[in-house]
Amino acid sequence: MSVQFQVNGKQVEVEVEPRLTLADCLRHSLRLTGTHVGCEHGVCGACTVIVDGAAVRSCLMLAVQAEGSEIVTIEGLSNDDDLTPLQKSFRKHHALQCGFCTPGMITTAHVLLSEEPDCDAARVREVLSGNLCRCTGYISIVEAVLDARSAYGHKEQAGDAARERR
Amino acid sequence: MKLPPFDYACPTTLPEAVQLLASHDGDAKAIAGGQSLVPMLAFRLAQPTLLVDLRKLADLRGIRISDQGVTLGAMVRWRDIEDDERLATAHPLLKAAISHVAHYQIRNRGTVGGSVAHADPAAEMPGIAVTCDAEISVVGKSGAHVIQAADFFQGALTTALTPDEIIVSIRLPPWPAGRRWGFQEFSRRRGDFAMAAAAVFYDQDARGKARNAHVGVIGVGDRPLRLSAVEDVLNGESIDEATIAKADAAASAAVDPQDDIHASAAYRRSLVGTMVERALRGAAAA
Numbered sequence: 001m002s003v004q005f006q007v008n009g010k011q012v013e014v015e016v017e018p019r020l021t022l023a024d025c026l027r028h029s030l031r032l033t034g035t036h037v038g039c040e041h042g043v044c045g046a047c048t049v050i051v052d053g054a055a056v057r058s059c060l061m062l063a064v065q066a067e068g069s070e071i072v073t074i075e076g077l078s079n080d081d082d083l084t085p086l087q088k089s090f091r092k093h094h095a096l097q098c099g100f101c102t103p104g105m106i107t108t109a110h111v112l113l114s115e116e117p118d119c120d121a122a123r124v125r126e127v128l129s130g131n132l133c134r135c136t137g138y139i140s141i142v143e144a145v146l147d148a149r150s151a152y153g154h155k156e157q158a159g160d161a162a163r164e165r166r
Numbered sequence: 167m168k169l170p171p172f173d174y175a176c177p178t179t180l181p182e183a184v185q186l187l188a189s190h191d192g193d194a195k196a197i198a199g200g201q202s203l204v205p206m207l208a209f210r211l212a213q214p215t216l217l218v219d220l221r222k223l224a225d226l227r228g229i230r231i232s233d234q235g236v237t238l239g240a241m242v243r244w245r246d247i248e249d250d251e252r253l254a255t256a257h258p259l260l261k262a263a264i265s266h267v268a269h270y271q272i273r274n275r276g277t278v279g280g281s282v283a284h285a286d287p288a289a290e291m292p293g294i295a296v297t298c299d300a301e302i303s304v305v306g307k308s309g310a311h312v313i314q315a316a317d318f319f320q321g322a323l324t325t326a327l328t329p330d331e332i333i334v335s336i337r338l339p340p341w342p343a344g345r346r347w348g349f350q351e352f353s354r355r356r357g358d359f360a361m362a363a364a365a366v367f368y369d370q371d372a373r374g375k376a377r378n379a380h381v382g383v384i385g386v387g388d389r390p391l392r393l394s395a396v397e398d399v400l401n402g403e404s405i406d407e408a409t410i411a412k413a414d415a416a417a418s419a420a421v422d423p424q425d426d427i428h429a430s431a432a433y434r435r436s437l438v439g440t441m442v443e444r445a446l447r448g449a450a451a452a
Contacts, residue, residue: 042205054275064176
């Protein structure tokens with residue numbers, strides 16, 4: 001079947017089998033391999049992408065269900081020449097080692113900070129409980145997300161817009 | 167694993183959706199948020215020939231609050247319940263229970279109707295439906311009808327739904343101001359399925375004694391359970407330490423959990439008593 005949606009601001013049309021997950025569609029059909037597939041059944045969170053402003057597991061969504069959606073992947077949260085504040089914070093706090101879980105961590109944290117720039121450590125931990133990391137022990141990730149809050153502090157309007165789109 | 171092959175349809179009206187479900191000899195399956203069904207497909211535990219996506223059905227959306235109680239459209243997502251501030255007074259027990267459902271990303275997609283239709287014995291929404299005497303409105307090729315929650319859940323992943331039927335909404339009866347309630351859940355990791363959880367509520371008569379007690383538990387049987395033996399302990403009594411201790415013992419005695427890889431039967435039996443005890447303590451302290 002043919003399915004159309006926006007990815008990182010670009011309108012795309014892809015020919016897919018109904019059984020293709022959004023994660024595999026992004027990786028295989030669109031070559032956006034920044035989205036990682038870990039467990040393939042909704043446990044690890046590595047494949048988290050942003051669909052219509054909400055962080056979702058792209059392995060638990062069919063590509064055909066994304067028809068008409070606006071999708072942001074890890075590629076859409078990066079600049080060409082410079083690191084974003086969230087990326088800088090992950091680097092500063094050594095919030096990754098092997099990096100496999102990082103795309104899911106960044107996409108999830110980006111939505112959280114956009115919607116709740118004043119979130120506390122308990123909230124960060126609760127939200128990131130849906131993302132497994134086997135290297136860091138999480139402490140450095142939580143610190144990186146908390147440290148990046150200041151960069152989102154003046155973006156309440158963007159967070160509101162993301163909420164409205166849902 | 168990759169999902170098995172299936173056809174896909176995305177109808178825009180309920181009759182069309184029912185027609186599609188009825189057309190595949192029981193091998194068609196409705197998909198709502200997909201947070202339970204897609205893992206089932208990935209494990210090949212489900213191999214439908216057709217998936218009928220419910221996302222365009224306007225009849226299945228929205229949270230309605232009236233003197234008839236709280237009516238949740240089947241496509242209401244956990245996130246919608248979290249974000250709806252009216253529910254803090256219209257149904258605080260629902261709101262508390264839903265905060266335990268899975269993880270952030272799953273709460274953005276998972277739906278009330280999907281959870282009820284999936285009928286995992288450890289899931290919160292079926293537990294709330296049974297505890298609160300919910301009415302489940304369904305539509306199928308023989309028309310619309312209402313199924314009582316007590317009759318709906320028939321076993322693990324087994325419900326009264328026929329293959330052509332779709333859940334339209336779930337109605338929780340009105341929640342009077344002043345009702346006492348508590349919800350307690352235990353799992354080893356945040357967001358995991360409950361090893362045991364208890365939902366309790368009761369009203370108080372003029373002398374402060376409990377009446378209309380409802381006690382429901384999940385994770386300790388093949389379906390969500392109402393524990394009438396515990397309700398009998400509570401009705402007509404003050405909810406003090408002595409009554410709570412009796413309720414704890416009655417809850418443990420009333421269930422018959424099985425050993426599994428997560429916990430022994432004895433552990434779950436003990437745990438469910440503790441969950442009832444803590445939920446009652448929260449209710450009495452409110």
